[in-house]
């Protein structure tokens with residue numbers, strides 16, 4: 213179990229630049245230790261800004277991208293190539309720019325893919341893909357070096373929304389219907405699956421995130437505020453801009 217730490221940057225642009233630099237270093241460290249690296253991506257505006265910032269960093273070429281596994285924490289259940297899919301956004305901003313091994317890029321299924329139009333089947337297939345990449349005989353999930361999460365105004369992370377039945381799902385990947393954030397149908401890693409990651413980074417920018425961030429760090433319940441239930445096995449890091457950090461509890465401010 214890891215104690216959360218908080219880093220605050222002046223604005224959204226500097227936040228994206230700083231997270232991009234951290235990500236490159238994290239991938240390099242993982243490759244130095246294990247010969248490979250794995251990252252779990254998220255969706256949303258700050259995530260897209262981070263991916264663009266990584267693509268623009270000269271140091272990104274120090275990463276051996278052919279030995280990086282790319283997974284997703286959640287996906288909007290839409291046809292392949294839909295501009296609203298998290299995969300489409302990540303590919304346009306970063307994945308199409310760096311020399312990844314195509315077999316190591318693991319998008320969640322699209323609504324027009326082989327899993328068909330059923331999000332439960334899509335979730336089951338993604339769980340099987342994750343299990344196939346896990347260490348034989350150990351876990352249902354591969355090792356995740358770093359898992360990034362945006363944070364919603366309501367405190368959702370990935371597609372785990374407040375008070376949603378997904379909180380009672382035991383499997384690592386769940387279908388989500390009735391998402392309050394469009395589109396309504398999604399697939400997501402569940403909180404227990406998210407919490408297997410070595411490092412979890414929660415990234416939030418803007419004043420409309422301040423309340424959720426403050427409440428999560430003050431110890432709100434995870435069913436009411438999913439971000440409060442996130443914890444990496446080695447490190448839980450909140451990466452914020454000043455506006456999003458406005459309500460961070462005083463006892464955590466010294467960690468800035």
Ligand SMILES: O=C(O)[C@H](O)[C@@H](O)[C@H](O)[C@H](O)COP(=O)(O)O
Pocket residue numbers: 254255256257258259286287288298361362363364365368369370371393
């Ligand atoms: O599919 C999605 O929409 C995301 O994965 C979602 O969890 C997102 O990360 C947050 O809603 C924050 O998004 P913003 O950074 O755009 O506010």
